Amino acid sequence: MIVHDSLITLVINFVLNIKIKGMNRVCLYVAMFTVSISLIAFNMSFASGISGDRVVAAEEVITIKVVVGEMRFDKAKFSVKAGTTVKVVVENPDFMQHNFLIAKPGTLEKVGSAADVLAGMANGAELQYVPKIPEVLYSTPLLNQGDKFELTVKVPAIPGDYPFVCTFPGHWRIMHGIMTVTK
Numbered sequence: 001m002i003v004h005d006s007l008i009t010l011v012i013n014f015v016l017n018i019k020i021k022g023m024n025r026v027c028l029y030v031a032m033f034t035v036s037i038s039l040i041a042f043n044m045s046f047a048s049g050i051s052g053d054r055v056v057a058a059e060e061v062i063t064i065k066v067v068v069g070e071m072r073f074d075k076a077k078f079s080v081k082a083g084t085t086v087k088v089v090v091e092n093p094d095f096m097q098h099n100f101l102i103a104k105p106g107t108l109e110k111v112g113s114a115a116d117v118l119a120g121m122a123n124g125a126e127l128q129y130v131p132k133i134p135e136v137l138y139s140t141p142l143l144n145q146g147d148k149f150e151l152t153v154k155v156p157a158i159p160g161d162y163p164f165v166c167t168f169p170g171h172w173r174i175m176h177g178i179m180t181v182t183k
C-alpha cells in the first residue's frame with residue numbers, strides 16, 4: 001500500500017510537471033503508461049495475501065531434497081506451526097524416481113503396507129505409488145531426476161508427529177521422516 005501511494009504521488013507530480021512545461025501527446029502516453037504500471041503493481045500486491053477461495057500466500061517455505069544415491073531425504077524432520085499454510089518444495093536430484101507423502105500421525109506402517117500393495121499392481125506407477133487412503137494427507141507425483149515439486153500444505157490444527165515418506169516401491173521403510181506440528 002505504501003508503495004502504491006508513493007507511486008500515485010509520483011505519477012501526479014509527473015503529470016503536473018508536464019502541464020507546467022506544456023503537455024504533448026508523447027508525455028501524455030508516458031503518463032498513462034506509468035499509471036497503468038502502478039495499477040498493475042497495486043493489484044499484484046493484493047493478489048498474494050488473500051484467503052478463502054482466493055490465493056493464500058505460504059507463511060513458510062521448507063525445502064527438502066533427496067540425497068543422491070542414498071535413498072533418503074536431506075531432512076529427517078522439520079517443524080511447522082499448526083493451522084498455518086506452508087510450501088514444501090521437494091527436489092529430486094537423484095537418478096531414481098521418488099515421491100513425497102505426508103500422512104496422519106502413527107500411520108507410517110499402514111501407508112507403507114498400502115504402498116507395497118500398489119508396488120505389485122499394474123497401474124501402481126500410473127497412480128504415482130500414492131495409496132488412495134485417508135491416512136495420506138498430501139502427496140507429490142513421482143519425481144524424475146531434476147524434478148522439483150511445490151506442495152502447498154495446510155498444516156493440520158492438531159499438533160503431533162506427522163510422518164513424511166517416499167512410497168516408491170521398496171523405499172518407505174528407510175526413506176521417511178517426521179513433520180512435527182507444533183502449537
Ligand SMILES: [Cu+2]
Nearest residue numbers: 098166168171
Ligand atoms: Cu524414494
